[in-house]
Amino acid sequence: MNYWLMKSEPAECSVDDALAAPNATVPWVGVRNYQARNYMRDTMRVDDGVLFYHSSCAEPGIVGIARVASTPYPDPTQFDQKSHYFDAASKPEEPRWQLVDVQVLRKIRNITLPELRATPQLEELLVLKKGNRLSITPVEPKHWKAILKLADKA
DNA sequence: GCCAACGTTGGC
DNA sequence: GCCAACGTTGGC
DSSP, rough: OOOEEEEEEEHHHHHHHHHHGGGEEOTTTTTHHHHHHHHIIIOOTTTTTEEEOSSSSSSSSEEEEEEEEEEEEOOGGGGOSSSSTTTTOBBBBBEEEBEEEEEEEEEEEEEHHHHHTOOOGGGGGGEEEEEEOOOOEEHHHHHHHHHHHHOOOO
């Protein structure tokens, strides 16, 4: 069992949007970075833990606990000419972009970026590292536990 | 809007 | 394969 942090822009898909979807499950569309894709395609397993993170917004932070809810499959938006994520170079017989479904299990209070940075146990959390831009990063078990503990603090 | 950091592209 | 130019991410 592995753990992950996955960034989503709330203007695109917030944790509330995900909760409102059938089974609180959304396809993680729009990843167009090979390293992030490789995590979804090659490393993620169903039931892996996911920290749902809001990025590019007023209060960036971890807002939900989720799980990987499917095996990888082609991101349909890469073939949709009207989509912002359309990729003309990707062919249906050889899809370039794969995704997984993510199911939100519970919404938590927003553990904000400043709070994460102020937590000594999270010093090595990848998403806090300088220059990190990856939208999907692995999370160590000790970091997962520390964040769950923070989630339940008042 | 700014800008640091990083990824991708494409000419050579 | 190198690397400059360009595009994107994402916090502030």
